[in-house]
Amino acid sequence: MSLKDIIAPFSVWKRALEKPYTNRKPIETRPGADRYRGFHQNAIDQCIGCGTCEEICQNNAIDLVPLEGKTSSHGDSGLRPKIDYGRCCWCALCVDICPTGSLGMSNEYIWITTDPEDFRFIPGGETKPWDDRAEGYRRAEGYDLLEAERVEMPMLSFEESQKSFIEMVQGYSKEQAMEEADRCVACGICIATCPAHMDVPAYIEAIRNDDMGEGLKIVYNANPLPASCGRVCSHACEYVCAMKHKGEAISIRWLKRYIIDQIYLGDYKEILKSADESNGKKIAVIGSGPGGLSAAYYLRLLGYEITVFDANEKAGGMLRYGIPEYRLPYEQVEKDVEYIRQLGVTINQDLKIGVDRDFKTLYDEYDAIFFSTGLKDPYGLEIAGEDLPGVQSGLDILDEVTKGKTPDIGKSVVVVGGGNVAMDAARTSRRYGAEVTILYRRREVDMPADEEEIHESQGEGCKLVTQAIPLRVEKGDSTRLKLFFGMAEMVDQGEGQRPKPVLIEGSEEVIECDTVITAIGQEADYSFIPEEIGKNLVFNRGMVQINEFRQTGDSKIFAGGDIANRKRDAISAIADGHSAAKGIDIYLTNFKDK
Amino acid sequence: MTEFNELSRQFQVSDLVEQRADLHFITASKEHAVAVVSALKERYGYTHLVFFTVVDHLEKNEFHLTYMLHNYEKHHDMGVVVKIARENVQMESIHHLWPAAATYQQEMREMYGVEFPGSPGLYENFALEGWEDIPPMRRDFDTKEYSDKTYYPRPGRESHDPREYMKENLYPSEAETW
Numbered sequence: 001m002s003l004k005d006i007i008a009p010f011s012v013w014k015r016a017l018e019k020p021y022t023n024r025k026p027i028e029t030r031p032g033a034d035r036y037r038g039f040h041q042n043a044i045d046q047c048i049g050c051g052t053c054e055e056i057c058q059n060n061a062i063d064l065v066p067l068e069g070k071t072s073s074h075g076d077s078g079l080r081p082k083i084d085y086g087r088c089c090w091c092a093l094c095v096d097i098c099p100t101g102s103l104g105m106s107n108e109y110i111w112i113t114t115d116p117e118d119f120r121f122i123p124g125g126e127t128k129p130w131d132d133r134a135e136g137y138r139r140a141e142g143y144d145l146l147e148a149e150r151v152e153m154p155m156l157s158f159e160e161s162q163k164s165f166i167e168m169v170q171g172y173s174k175e176q177a178m179e180e181a182d183r184c185v186a187c188g189i190c191i192a193t194c195p196a197h198m199d200v201p202a203y204i205e206a207i208r209n210d211d212m213g214e215g216l217k218i219v220y221n222a223n224p225l226p227a228s229c230g231r232v233c234s235h236a237c238e239y240v241c242a243m244k245h246k247g248e249a250i251s252i253r254w255l256k257r258y259i260i261d262q263i264y265l266g267d268y269k270e271i272l273k274s275a276d277e278s279n280g281k282k283i284a285v286i287g288s289g290p291g292g293l294s295a296a297y298y299l300r301l302l303g304y305e306i307t308v309f310d311a312n313e314k315a316g317g318m319l320r321y322g323i324p325e326y327r328l329p330y331e332q333v334e335k336d337v338e339y340i341r342q343l344g345v346t347i348n349q350d351l352k353i354g355v356d357r358d359f360k361t362l363y364d365e366y367d368a369i370f371f372s373t374g375l376k377d378p379y380g381l382e383i384a385g386e387d388l389p390g391v392q393s394g395l396d397i398l399d400e401v402t403k404g405k406t407p408d409i410g411k412s413v414v415v416v417g418g419g420n421v422a423m424d425a426a427r428t429s430r431r432y433g434a435e436v437t438i439l440y441r442r443r444e445v446d447m448p449a450d451e452e453e454i455h456e457s458q459g460e461g462c463k464l465v466t467q468a469i470p471l472r473v474e475k476g477d478s479t480r481l482k483l484f485f486g487m488a489e490m491v492d493q494g495e496g497q498r499p500k501p502v503l504i505e506g507s508e509e510v511i512e513c514d515t516v517i518t519a520i521g522q523e524a525d526y527s528f529i530p531e532e533i534g535k536n537l538v539f540n541r542g543m544v545q546i547n548e549f550r551q552t553g554d555s556k557i558f559a560g561g562d563i564a565n566r567k568r569d570a571i572s573a574i575a576d577g578h579s580a581a582k583g584i585d586i587y588l589t590n591f592k593d594k
Numbered sequence: 595m596t597e598f599n600e601l602s603r604q605f606q607v608s609d610l611v612e613q614r615a616d617l618h619f620i621t622a623s624k625e626h627a628v629a630v631v632s633a634l635k636e637r638y639g640y641t642h643l644v645f646f647t648v649v650d651h652l653e654k655n656e657f658h659l660t661y662m663l664h665n666y667e668k669h670h671d672m673g674v675v676v677k678i679a680r681e682n683v684q685m686e687s688i689h690h691l692w693p694a695a696a697t698y699q700q701e702m703r704e705m706y707g708v709e710f711p712g713s714p715g716l717y718e719n720f721a722l723e724g725w726e727d728i729p730p731m732r733r734d735f736d737t738k739e740y741s742d743k744t745y746y747p748r749p750g751r752e753s754h755d756p757r758e759y760m761k762e763n764l765y766p767s768e769a770e771t772w
């Protein structure tokens with residue numbers, strides 16, 4: 001032992017009367033700096049459970065777990081992030097990437113507990129003392145891991161577009177598509193909302209990998225009409241896209257279109273599944289719209305022999321006859337149809353069931369029937385003067401144009417309605433040089449047409465008058481017709497009900513025009529179904545009742561599309577066709593062979 | 595810039611970039627970089643080594659080393675960038691110009707695997723002890739894979755995929771037919 005060791009304790013004594021350097025007890029807690037990365041906070045109602053935080057965490061510190069009181073709904077998985085502080089390194093990448101901005105960090109950094117399990121918790125889901133702290137780490141202004149704005153789509157200008165039927169949306173280049181695909185966080189929340197449940201993140205990934213063949217396969221798994229859908233799908237997926245919380249949704253529809261546009265029809269065969277050997281069973285499909293074609297495609301893949309019957313000259317149903325070429329060029333519909341035909345599906349055109357061929361004959365000759373005949377009969381306005389020459393339905397005009405005829409609309413047109421058919425009829429009329437006014441009973445926000453259609457119709461010079469109710473049509477003096485209409489006020493109908501337009505007395509106005517186009521909806525025509533079969537089917541407010549396999553009251557008959565589905569868009573019809581194909585397969589293999 | 599013009603007469607330097615009035619960057623070849631840095635120190639008054647660092651440009655298969663120098667008289671910063679291939683990366687040491695550079699070089703070797711033969715203490719641990727994987731700051735180091743391999747998950751942890759979870763909850767019967 002050295003001398004120093006013996007003396008050392010005494011040297012401490014010389015400081016005994018000095019003021020100590022240490023703080024007095026109790027030690028005051030010092031708050032973290034304003035932007036300190038302390039424990040996580042999550043605004044639980046704002047979070048949509050997309051799991052992007054889990055995906056980015058390099059330490060696997062985050063799990064997505066169900067939280068009591070949260071259920072899955074469209075646009076919200078119902079899951080919430082749970083953090084394991086045994087792994088977190090407080091890098092805050094999760095905060096930086098969260099597309100909804102719900103995730104943050106408090107500046108609290110002191111936490112004492114004896115139970116290690118406490119250090120695993122759902123921020124915002126389990127109450128913590130720092131939940132309401134305003135200080136702490138948030139994503140810095142101007143610093144972003146995700147691109148909020150979509151890559152702009154090259155489009156014809158409105159001056160150009162209204163001159164012709166050339167397709168307005170021009171499609172992405174490879175660079176643009178890859179850049180747009182790069183914005184996707186691949187959460188998959190959109191899959192539930194897509195009526196056909198397409199695996200959107202997977203085909204977007206195929207674009208990122210520049211593997212179009214893979215993309216085509218994924219798309220065809222759930223949708224055999226993608227060239228059309230990539231153009232006119234109502235894109236329910238985009239409304240729930242996680243990125244929409246941050247800025248603009250991924251342009252999912254156009255990315256799908258990009259894949260299809262890269263591959264020639266002739267190359268499809270090498271990429272896609274081929275049909276199974278024929279199993280000898282025959283299915284009749286009535287209607288060659290999206291529902292019928294989709295059922296035909298999936299049934300054919302399973303080995304069934306398919307005959308499609310269609311009353312029109314060409315296949316495609318409403319895709320061809322209800323949507324103008326500037327939105328969906330006919331050759332794109334043809335591309336979709338042609339591939340289905342190449343698989344060996346027979347499509348009989350110009351053949352009307354109930355007129356040229358009996359429904360009963362089909363019923364006896366085929367093993368099952370799928371019908372998806374759509375809504376063809378336009379509703380009338382139910383006002384005086386409706387039968388005057390010059391009053392026409394929107395569908396008729398679109399149909400005529402598809403058939404190559406020039407519609408007789410004159411110089412001024414009034415379109416009544418607020419759906420896509422109304423917008424298409426209006427824009428088609430613009431292309432034939434007419435002045436166009438659109439009358440709609442409710443407000444612009446209530447219009448059932450797609451946002452872009454409303455925007456584009458106005459861009460092309462159609463005048464929109466909302467809260468206007470047509471009253472009567474009379475013969476005009478200088479023009480063909482005079483349409484009288486009154487203004488409406490929106491009357492609240494209580495919670496959950498949409499407000500009703502009620503005519504304001506004495507608000508009558510008049511427009512002179514050559515043509516009134518009615519486009520307020522249409523209904524189905526079931527007259528082709530004979531009574532003895534029809535009595536087994538159940539109809540509910542004009543729609544055929546079906547079960548989840550798209551089977552009607554008669555076990556041999558399946559139905560789908562607009563006649564059976566309130567969503568009334570192409571992709572829902574396609575989903576119906578797919579489900580019906582599975583349903584028919586189950587029905588024929590399980591119940592017939594035994 | 596006069597320094598740049600003079601240097602370029604003697605050495606392989608290029609790409610003069612004026613970031614700000616008081617901050618310029620030049621690019622030097624690997625062979626001439628140390629001579630350029632040394633000339634800037636001895637002849638042009640850039641006596642302070644502000645930092646010495648490296649960025650991994652995986653896409654270009656290159657490392658970019660940057661010497662940041664400061665001239666106290668002119669209050670001017672000069673960055674000298676050197677691009678070197680990513681494989682077996684070696685660079686001449688500058689510890690003879692600034693002894694402190696050895697510490698930067700020690701860290702770069704540990705974090706990025708850049709070798710500086712002759713640099714003092716190059717192989718002593720800087721921050722990582724017993725590290726055996728590829729240098730962790732290299733862009734091809736997979737942090738997530740490393741943490742999976744190294745740290746075991748706490749028992750009882752489970753996670754759900756949003757798409758599967760939503761399928762179960764929102765369209766279970768359709769999922770069956772699909």
Ligand code: SF4
Pocket residue numbers: 042046047048049050051052053054080081097098099100101102103
């Ligand atoms: S990234 Fe944000 S919105 Fe998505 S689950 Fe995590 S906290 Fe919720």
Ligand code: SF4
Pocket residue numbers: 056057058059060061062083087088089090091092093094095
């Ligand atoms: S702060 Fe970093 S380590 Fe911690 S949970 Fe978030 S991403 Fe993971």
